[in-house]
Amino acid sequence: xxxxxxxxxxxxxxxxxxxxxxxxxxxxxxxxxxxxxxxxxxxxxxxxxxxxxxxxxxxxxxxxxxxxxxxxxxxxxxxxxxxxxxxxxxxxxxxxxxxxxxxxxxxxxxxxxxxxxxxxxxxxxxxxxxxxxxxxxxxxxxxxxxxxxxxxxxxxxxxxxxxxxxxxxxxxxxxxxxxxxxxxxxxxxxxxxxxxxxxxxxxxxxxxxxxxxxxxxxxxxxxxxxxxxxxxxxxxxxxxxxxxxxxxxxxxxxxxxxxxxxxxxxxxxxxxxxxxxxxxxxxxxxxxxxxxxxxxxxxxxxxxxxxxxxxxxxxxxxxxxxxxxxxxxxxxxxxxxxxxxxxxxxxxxxxxxxxxxxxxxxxxxxxxxxxxxxxxxxxxxxxxxxxxxxxxxxxxxxxxxxxxxxxxxxxxxxxxxxxxxxxxxxxxxxxxxxxxxxxxxxxxxxxxxxxxxxxxxxxxxxxxxxxxxxxxxxxxxxxxxxxxxxxxxxxxxxxxxxxxxxxxxxxxxxxxxxxxxxxxxxxxxxxxxxxxxxxxxxxxxxxxxxxxxxxxxxxxxxxxxxxxxxxxxxxxxxxxxxxxxxxxxxxxxxxxxxxxxxxxxxxxxxxxxxxxxxxxxxxxxxxxxxxxxxxxxx
Amino acid sequence: xxxxxxxxxxxxxxxxxxxxxxxxxxxxxxxxxxxxxxxxxxxxxxxxxxxxxxxxxxxxxxxxxxxxxxxxxxxxxxxxxxxxxxxxxxxxxxxxxxxxxxxxxxxxxxxxxxxxxxxxxxxxxxxxxxxxxxxxxxxxxxxxxxxxxxxxxxxxxxxxxxxxxxxxxxxxxxxxxxxxxxxxxxxxxxxxxxxxxxxxxxxxxxxxxxxxxxxxxxxxxxxxxxxxxxxxxxxxxxxxxxxxxxxxxxxxxxxxxxxxxxxxxxxxxxxxxxxxxxxxxxxxxx
Numbered sequence: 073x074x075x076x077x078x079x080x081x082x083x084x085x086x087x088x089x090x091x092x093x094x095x096x097x098x099x100x101x102x103x104x105x106x107x108x109x110x111x112x113x114x115x116x117x118x119x120x121x122x123x124x125x126x127x128x129x130x131x132x133x134x135x136x137x138x139x140x141x142x143x144x145x146x147x148x149x150x151x152x153x154x155x156x157x158x159x160x161x162x163x164x165x166x167x168x169x170x171x172x173x174x175x176x177x178x179x180x181x182x183x184x185x186x187x188x189x190x191x192x193x194x195x196x197x198x199x200x201x202x203x204x205x206x207x208x209x210x211x212x213x214x215x216x217x218x219x220x221x222x223x224x225x226x227x228x229x230x231x232x233x234x235x236x237x238x239x240x241x242x243x244x245x246x247x248x249x250x251x252x253x254x255x256x257x258x259x260x261x262x263x264x265x266x267x268x269x270x271x272x273x274x275x276x277x278x279x280x281x282x283x284x285x286x287x288x289x290x291x292x293x294x295x296x297x298x299x300x301x302x303x304x305x306x307x308x309x310x311x312x313x314x315x316x317x318x319x320x321x322x323x324x325x326x327x328x329x330x331x332x333x334x335x336x337x338x339x340x341x342x343x344x345x346x347x348x349x350x351x352x353x354x355x356x357x358x359x360x361x362x363x364x365x366x367x368x369x370x371x372x373x374x375x376x377x378x379x380x381x382x383x384x385x386x387x388x389x390x391x392x393x394x395x396x397x398x399x400x401x402x403x404x405x406x407x408x409x410x411x412x413x414x415x416x417x418x419x420x421x422x423x424x425x426x427x428x429x430x431x432x433x434x435x436x437x438x439x440x441x442x443x444x445x446x447x448x449x450x451x452x453x454x455x456x457x458x459x460x461x462x463x464x465x466x467x468x469x470x471x472x473x474x475x476x477x478x479x480x481x482x483x484x485x486x487x488x489x490x491x492x493x494x495x496x497x498x499x500x501x502x503x504x505x506x507x508x509x510x511x512x513x514x515x516x517x518x519x520x521x522x523x524x525x526x527x528x529x530x531x532x533x534x535x536x537x538x539x540x541x542x543x544x545x546x547x548x549x550x551x552x553x554x555x556x557x558x559x560x561x562x563x564x565x566x567x568x569x570x571x572x573x574x575x576x577x578x579x580x581x582x583x584x585x586x587x588x589x590x591x592x593x594x595x596x597x598x599x600x601x602x603x604x605x606x607x608x609x610x611x612x613x614x615x616x617x618x619x620x621x622x623x624x625x626x627x628x629x630x631x632x633x634x635x636x637x638x639x640x641x642x643x644x645x646x647x648x649x650x651x652x653x654x655x656x657x658x659x660x661x662x663x664x665x666x667x668x669x670x671x672x673x674x675x676x677x678x679x680x681x682x683x684x685x686x687x688x689x690x691x692x693x694x695x696x697x698x699x700x701x702x703x704x705x706x
Numbered sequence: 707x708x709x710x711x712x713x714x715x716x717x718x719x720x721x722x723x724x725x726x727x728x729x730x731x732x733x734x735x736x737x738x739x740x741x742x743x744x745x746x747x748x749x750x751x752x753x754x755x756x757x758x759x760x761x762x763x764x765x766x767x768x769x770x771x772x773x774x775x776x777x778x779x780x781x782x783x784x785x786x787x788x789x790x791x792x793x794x795x796x797x798x799x800x801x802x803x804x805x806x807x808x809x810x811x812x813x814x815x816x817x818x819x820x821x822x823x824x825x826x827x828x829x830x831x832x833x834x835x836x837x838x839x840x841x842x843x844x845x846x847x848x849x850x851x852x853x854x855x856x857x858x859x860x861x862x863x864x865x866x867x868x869x870x871x872x873x874x875x876x877x878x879x880x881x882x883x884x885x886x887x888x889x890x891x892x893x894x895x896x897x898x899x900x901x902x903x904x905x906x907x908x909x910x911x912x913x914x915x916x917x918x919x920x921x922x923x924x925x926x927x928x929x930x931x932x933x934x935x936x937x938x939x940x941x942x943x944x945x946x947x948x949x950x951x952x953x954x955x956x957x958x959x960x961x962x963x964x965x966x967x968x969x970x971x972x973x974x975x976x977x978x979x980x981x982x983x984x985x986x987x988x989x990x991x992x
Contacts (some may be wrong), residue, residue, distance in 0.1 A: 484814070486767075505804060506797035515793050518837065522844055528985045531841050532834075532978045536971070539833035543826050546804050550811030550822060555765035557814075614791050621781070621798065628774050632767070639761040639769070644815030645904055653764075655814065669819040672827070677964070 073129040075117050076191050079201065079248040083110060087241035091234045099237065100216045107209035110244070114205025121193050122594055125602060128189035128254060128320070137185070140261040144174055147268050151290070160287045166294035170264075173301045181308045185257060187318040192254040195599040199450060199591075200251040200380055203457045206580075207372040208244045210573040214465055215240065215364035217570055221472050222362050229277050236276060240368065243269040247373045251380060256304050256317040263300060263341070263377065267293040270374050273365045274358045285357030292354045296344030303337035323387060329705050335388040336702040338381055339398050339439075340695060346378025346431040348405040350688030355428060359420040363468030366420060370427045371461035376453060379431055382438040383449050387603050390441030392705060396526055397698035399439025401691045403530050405432030407537040408687030413544045414678040417671070419467045419477045422544060423460065426503065429537070430456045430510070436530060437517055443600045444520035447608035448513045450596050451588065455509030458584050459502035462577040466496040469574070473562050479548050480670060484556030489563045491571075493552045495578045500552075502581040504538075504545045507618040507625070509584050514538055516610065540678075547671045554669075558654040585622050589615050709788040709853070716787035716923070717780060724919025725749045727926075731952055738956045749915070756912035764813040764905050771809030772910050772917075778802035779917040783924040789853025792840040799836075799924075803829050806902065806914070813905035821901030824889035827963050831886070831970025832876040835869075838977040839928065842869040845984050855931045863932040863943075868980025870932050872973035874947060879970060880925055882918070883955035886966045 086106040093099045121127060148171040155164035178185070193201075215237070223231050246269065249262035267290065275286030307314045307322060314330050315321030325331050347355035355375065359366055369375060382398070389395025406429045413425035430452060437449035470485065470492060471477045485493040502508040518534055521527040584591070592609055601607040610618075643651040646667060651657040659665040676682075729746040736743025745751075763769060782798035785791075803825070810822035844850050846865045847858045855862070863870055879886035884893070890901035903914055926944050933940035961969075 506794070506801050511797055515797065518793060518841065519844075519850065522841055525985075528841075528978070528981050531981075532838070532974075535834040535837040535841075535974060538837065539830045542800060542804070542833060543830045546807055546826050546829075547823065549804070550808055553767070553808055554811050554814045555767055611791070614794055617785065617790065617794060621778075621801075624777070624781075628777070629770070631773055632770055634769075639763045639766055641766075642762055642764060644764050644813060645817055645899060646815075647899075655816070667816045669814070669816055672823045677967075 073131065073191060075113055075120065076129065076193060076248075076252045077131070079110065079113050079117070079205065080245055080252065082106070082113075083241040083245035083248070087238045087245065090237040090241060093234065093237075096216065096220050099233070100213075103212050103216050103237065106241070107213050110205045110209045114201045117193070117201055117205075118198050121198060122195065124193075125598065126192060126194035126320070129191040129193075130188060131190040133186060133190050133255070136190070137255075137257065140258065141174065141178060144261060144264060145171060147264060150268070151294075155287075158283055158287065160291070162291050163287055163294065166291060166298060170294060170298050170301060173298065173305065177301065177305050177308065181305075184308050184316055187255040187257075187316070187321075189318070189320070190255040190258060191252050192320065193252060194602075195595040196380075196383070196450060197251045199454060199595055200376070201248060203372050203376065203454065204244060204247045204251070207457050207461050207577065208247065208368065210576060211364050211367045211372065211461060211465065212237070212240050212244070214367075214468075214570060214573040215362075218364050218468060218472070219362060225472065225475075226277070229279075232276070236273070239269050239272045240364075243273070243368065243373055247377060250377050254319045256307070256319055256322070259319065259381075260297070260300050260304060263345070264297055266345075266374055266377055267297060270358070270369060273368070274361045276361055276365070279360070282360045285354070285360050288357050289354035292344050292351045296341035296351075299337045299344075300341040303334035303341070306334045306337070307331070319384070323384070328388065328392075331388055332392060332394055332702045332705050335385045336394050336398065336698050339385060339389070339698070342378040342380075342382040342385075343398070343401060343435065343695065344378070346375045346382065346435060347428055348378075348401055348432055348435055349408060349428075349684075349691035352405070352409065352428045352684075352688075356421065356424050359424055363420070363464055363471065366423070367461045367464035367468070370423065370464060371457045375427065375431055376457065379434040379438065379449070379453060382435050383446060383453070386438040386441035386446050386449070388441075389439050392701065394698045394701035394705065395439045395441055397439070397694050397701055399436045399441075399530065401694045401698070402432040402435025402437075402439055403533040403537075404687060404690050404694065405429065406436060407432075407533045407540070408683050410537050410540040410544070411678045412680050412683050414540060415673045415675045415680060416544075417479050417673060419470075419479050419482065419548075420464075422479065422548065423463055423467065426541075426544075427456070427460060429541070430460075433514070433517065433534075433537075436533075437520075440521065440524055440527070440530065442520055442524055443604035443606050444516060444523075444608040446603070447592070447596055447600050448516040448520060450599070451516070451592065452510065452513040454591065455502065455513065455584055455588075458577060458580045459499050459508075459510065462499035462574065462581060463496060463503070465574055465577070466492055466499060469571075470496075479551055482548075483551050483669070484554050484559060485552045486554070487556055488559055488561055490561070491563060492574075495574055497549060497552055498578055498581055500545050500549050502585070504541050507585060507621040508581070509588060512588060512610070512618065516608070520608075551671060556654070582622075582626075586619065589619075709790075713784035713788040716784050720780075720783060720923040721916050721919050724916075724921075724923045725753070727922060727948070728919065731948075734949070734952050735956060738952070749919075753912045753915050756907075756915070757909045759908035761909065762907050763910075764815060767812045768809045768905060769910050771805045771812055772906060772913050775802050775805040775809065776913045776917040776920075778805060779920045779924075783920050783927075786852055786924050786927055789851055789856065791850050792843060792852055792855070793837070793850055795852070796836050796840060800829065800833065802917075806917075810902045810905070815905045817899045817904040818902060821889050821904060824963060825902045827967055828879055828886070828889050828970075831967045832879050834971060834974035835872045835876045835977055838974055838981060839866075839869055839873050842866045842977065842981055842984070843931065845981060845988065852931070856934045859935050861933075861935045865984060866932065866980055869977040872977040872980075873928065873932075874950070875973035876970050877925060877929070877947070878951055878954060879966065881922060881951055881955075883951055885954075885958035885961045886969065887960055888963050888966050891960065 151167035246265035271290040315325040409429035437445040521530040646657040649657040728749040779802040810818040933943045
């Protein structure tokens with residue numbers, strides 16, 4: 073239990089320390105050392121508890137719970153203050169409703185608010201802890217130098233780096249708390265803390281846009297928070313049959329009809345936090361924040377909290393129409409967000425839409441909730457966290473050098489920033505190509521959906537969705553590896569972010585593809601086995617073939633040596649006109665003209681304007697349907 | 707052991723068979739157009755000659771991607787004839803095509819760039835049908851493994867007529883035939899500078915041809931699976947399907963990419979309707 077408490081409390085300690093560290097070098101030292109400690113502790117957690125199954129701890133609850141309520145009230149006051157300052161009355165309203173509900177709960181049911189075990193750890197929590205502890209702290213390390221550069225490039229932004237890193241580490245602490253808590257009130261507390269921390273990080277630049285988007289995120293997540301606390305009140309009011317505020321007891325409750333309503337409400341909270349449609353706009357708006365924030369929100373924290381809770385409740389959703397509706401929200405989000413990603417040329421927006429799409433896929437798996445789908449969902453969480461953090465950090469590093477985050481401007485990155493291009497190439501491959509991770513999960517998901525009623529709807533959506541996914545990733549990849557002439561390398565910059573986090577994460581993308589059978593058999597399969605009594609996984613021969621493909625991919629670049637020599641180089645074909653290697657050709661009247669290449673964005677088919685609203689409308693209907701189905705089941 | 711034999715036989719014989727089919731294809735096409743046409747073995751002469759040409763590139767990297775394309779096309783075909791998991795085979799197949807596209811991108815040429823994008827649109831157009839085909843086979847035979855699909859005694863075509871029609875539609879696209887040959891075409895009369903293959907020449911272009919032969923045999927293998935319960939009917943069906951493709955190729959003109967994409971996705975919708983009815987029959991509406 074000490075490790076768990078350490079992982080929750082130590083980041084808070086570091087956060088407070090960082091408030092007072094002013095110099096970049098000393099801040100860097102602090103962040104690196106604590107990253108090592110946090111990462112190390114998460115790995116220790118893996119070694120200590122991987123084979124133990126679920127272990128529960130009766131952590132001291134009285135004082136801790138009291139402190140949490142106090143902090144919740146303080147946070148509510150803070151939101152009210154901020155809301156008043158920026159005239160956002162909706163935020164104030166939601167904060168008041170939420171605080172009132174918490175007070176009502178504490179007053180009315182005070183004797184029922186004790187879980188026997190407040191903390192726990194199982195294989196799923198270990199996986200989440202590894203993601204938070206390793207990816208999260210690597211992003212923090214990267215952020216130190218990045219923020220220095222950021223303030224150099226944006227002198228107009230007030231330098232509040234002390235606060236920034238305080239919030240980042242508080243965020244990490246809250247995430248650990250969230251995945252280790254067995255007490256639903258505790259989960260709710262940490263849930264709310266992540267809402268506030270993301271609000272603060274998104275609004276960091278203090279521009280009008282940043283503030284607006286920060287409030288958008290706040291309002292949407294508060295809405296989810298209201299649903300969450302409502303679910304807890306429902307559970308407590310329903311009496312002992314529901315399991316009360318003990319997560320394990322709730323999940324094990326035999327009375328499926330009673331816990332379905334709170335499950336759907338908590339699922340709704342998960343939908344808001346995971347930025348599924350119609351709540352995707354907060355995550356899209358969040359890209360105004362400095363890039364490490366996006367990396368954090370998209371890969372290891374925030375949205376992962378949303379899908380974490382959905383996957384936890386998957387056994388409750390399984391086999392219910394309410395669950396199918398929740399799953400469909402995810403599936404529709406998956407296909408619509410993937411399609412919109414085609415029309416975007418802003419790298420961060422493409423990444424954001426792809427995150428939304430993948431979270432949708434995870435939610436689809438969790439909503440339908442069979443054993444194979446939960447297996448796929450957890451695998452998706454892992455692979456997405458690794459590959460997406462790499463892509464965000466890469467995009468950030470590129471942006472600091474070429475001063476653009478437009479994919480068109482990344483043309484020929486393989487020549488200009490070869491190492492970065494290769495890393496981003498691997499990251500993108502990790503997102504959609506066999507034999508990398510995401511594809512394994514998609515594959516497992518297709519196999520699993522075929523076997524359930526209504527599964528054909530999901531399969532159809534998945535078929536279109538993965539076709540669309542190939543398009544937008546491959547054209548980005550193409551831009552990266554285009555070999556252009558007559559440009560210089562700009563990999564070395566004046567201010568350098570440490571690239572070690574990037575190297576490590578790149579290594580993790582490849583390692584995850586090689587090690588997924590181990591991850592699966594050591595962590596995911598036992599977890600699934602305990603819940604469903606059956607286990608899932610890929611057939612041995614297929615795993616062997618995937619590994620073979622992976623090895624082949626790693627060796628193929630050696631063949632470059634074959635082509636090095638002896639080939640004659642000519643400029644590209646330009647309609648038969650005399651041309652040069654940098655795409656200039658002789659036009660009419662002796663003029664030299666330049667040809668340029670641009671990707672297709674197919675805006676008329678896949679534009680945001682055309683798809684977002686219908687997608688959101690369908691998802692709203694599906695969410696309402698999930699409530700209706702849960703109500704009917706009662 | 708049988709399975710490895712299947713893969714090996716595919717790797718050796720598929721280029722020969724694929725080339726032969728290409729030769730027959732050209733002959734029939736020529737006859738349809740009132741020409742005499744080249745000898746049946748002409749494709750082999752062509753590819754043989756390509757390998758003797760001078761090595762010319764825009765950038766050396768482009769050859770690397772094409773080699774990867776060839777290897778992964780051959781690999782997916784080999785896995786298919788070894789009776790492997792059809793979904794895995796489809797993903798390997800997609801990977802191969804991404805390599806072809808990347809090769810065209812790497813060359814940084816206006817024509818090959820457009821070809822690359824159009825190839826990607828093609829991938830986007832055909833992918834849903836291919837995935838649904840695998841799913842359909844699973845629903846009928848209860849297995850994703852080609853070996854089970856090939857040895858089934860169920861007349862799969864009777865259960866999956868919609869899926870089969872969908873597949874036939876996108877087969878046009880995959881065989882690079884009119885009206886969907888939007889990224890590169892066999893026909894000179896409707897090609898803007900050879901699209902995706904513009905910047906490839908000599909042995910690299912030869913590799914693309916060979917990969918195409920591998921690919922065609924693999925695709926015809928999928929067609930065969932629909933009729934696998936009776937090998938004779940199966941082979942006749944494959945021949946008839948291919949002949950129909952040649953016919954369509956010669957009576958239609960290339961469409962715009964929008965039409966190609968829509969057709970591909972409509973073909974998938976047809977497949978979905980088919981599978982929905984099937985799933986209704988299996989689950990009885992629940």
